[in-house]
Amino acid sequence: MNSRRQFLQKLTASLITVPFLPLEDLSAPAGPDNTPYAGPVLRVAIMGLGGYANRVAEAMRACKKAKIAGVVSGTPAKITDWQTRFRIPDKNCYNYTNFDKMIDNPDIDAVYVITPNGLHHDHVIRAAKAGKHVICEKPMAVNAKEGQEMVDACKKANVQLLVGYRMHFEPKTLEIIRMRNAGEFGKVQFFQGLSGFVIGDPTQWRLNKQLAGGGAMMDIGIYSVNGMRYMLGEEPIWVTAEETKTDPVKFAVGVDETIQFQAGFPSGAIASCLSTYNMNFLDRFFLTGEKGFAELNPATGYGPILGRTNKGELSFLHVAHQTIQMEEMSDIILKGKQPIVPVNGEEAVKDLKIIDAIYKAAKEGKKILL
Numbered sequence: 001m002n003s004r005r006q007f008l009q010k011l012t013a014s015l016i017t018v019p020f021l022p023l024e025d026l027s028a029p030a031g032p033d034n035t036p037y038a039g040p041v042l043r044v045a046i047m048g049l050g051g052y053a054n055r056v057a058e059a060m061r062a063c064k065k066a067k068i069a070g071v072v073s074g075t076p077a078k079i080t081d082w083q084t085r086f087r088i089p090d091k092n093c094y095n096y097t098n099f100d101k102m103i104d105n106p107d108i109d110a111v112y113v114i115t116p117n118g119l120h121h122d123h124v125i126r127a128a129k130a131g132k133h134v135i136c137e138k139p140m141a142v143n144a145k146e147g148q149e150m151v152d153a154c155k156k157a158n159v160q161l162l163v164g165y166r167m168h169f170e171p172k173t174l175e176i177i178r179m180r181n182a183g184e185f186g187k188v189q190f191f192q193g194l195s196g197f198v199i200g201d202p203t204q205w206r207l208n209k210q211l212a213g214g215g216a217m218m219d220i221g222i223y224s225v226n227g228m229r230y231m232l233g234e235e236p237i238w239v240t241a242e243e244t245k246t247d248p249v250k251f252a253v254g255v256d257e258t259i260q261f262q263a264g265f266p267s268g269a270i271a272s273c274l275s276t277y278n279m280n281f282l283d284r285f286f287l288t289g290e291k292g293f294a295e296l297n298p299a300t301g302y303g304p305i306l307g308r309t310n311k312g313e314l315s316f317l318h319v320a321h322q323t324i325q326m327e328e329m330s331d332i333i334l335k336g337k338q339p340i341v342p343v344n345g346e347e348a349v350k351d352l353k354i355i356d357a358i359y360k361a362a363k364e365g366k367k368i369l370l
């Protein structure tokens with residue numbers, strides 16, 4: 001058996017025995033985790049206690065290599081709630097004004113930034129200056145320039161910067177990457193990525209250019225941008241794009257509703273993708289080569305992910321993505337482990353350069369070379 005396949009089976013086997021979590025639709029039975037772990041544990045402070053932070057925190061209950069050690073929030077009531085739920089001492093609780101003081105707190109190794117996109121730049125750079133490793137949610141920044149500044153700041157502070165690309169650890173996704181690398185699809189020729197949903201409340205930060213950095217592309221289209229890269233295993237050399245808008249009130253200037261984009265790759269492979277805040281049931285990746293195909297549908301939701309290839313269904317058991325992500329990120333930060341698909345700040349800057357180019361292509365109506 002191929003060693004990567006063994007790795008994936010070992011990974012899911014070690015995780016499927018942990019107690020399961022209320023937020024996930026899990027396909028495997030629950031059970032106690034009796035496997036002892038004596039290695040180092042990543043002590044994480046979560047910044048921004050909103051919807052996704054709660055999902056991450058609940059998934060981290062099943063982690064052995066990472067634990068919640070602190071919080072950063074502007075809302076005292078949320079801090080009290082999290083202190084109760086995760087047994088966080090007063091000395092590890094901060095707000096957005098005083099979290100720089102973490103520099104004096106040896107009980108926190110890393111800060112996980114889960115605030116609105118437009119705030120990531122400031123929050124990541126300050127966490128790095130406080131001497132903490134940083135995990136930042138996607139999109140890491142609102143453009144490549146800001147992203148590069150964050151990478152540089154973390155290098156200067158001698159801390160690691162990782163991005164919450166949870167699909168980079170997802171077993172079915174990794175199995176397709178293994179098959180592609182082994183030549184099982186032959187020469188890969190085409191990728192299709194469909195990423196979208198109908199967004200609700202028009203007053204939310206996701207529809208505010210300042211806080212979101214854009215619209216659907218920043219929030220959900222980024223899955224197809226990132227996905228075309230890891231599914232094809234190459235970096236694009238050009239993009240074209242077309243934007244359509246049916247509701248210019250809900251989607252103001254600078255907040256994209258729907259963008260179709262295409263990309264070309266050095267091997268000759270091409271990609272065609274859709275990013276939208278105005279259509280549901282769009283979470284599908286499709287890859288085709290001269291000898292076979294792979295499909296993920298859903299491809300990037302919270303799971304279970306469904307995958308099949310020309311050889312049949314992929315059948316890894318589902319584990320909360322955030323549990324696997326945090327176990328693996330602990331190993332990356334504390335043990336120097338190299339992930340199969342990178343999750344560092346440089347990886348995020350590559351996505352942001354492509355997103356910058358997609359916006360430019362849509363605006364100018366021209367092919368943009370990368």
Ligand code: NAD
Nearest residue numbers: 048049050051052053114115116117137138139164205219
């Ligand atoms: P959310 O609105 O539920 O939570 C955002 C949190 O940031 C809230 O607790 C809010 O109080 C806090 N906040 C701090 N300053 C704020 C300000 N000035 N304005 C508004 N809120 C402020 O959003 P979310 O869904 O948790 O998203 C947070 C981040 O996580 C985003 O970058 C998003 O793209 C990312 N995310 C990633 C995934 C994933 O699957 N990887 C899923 C959802 C969200």
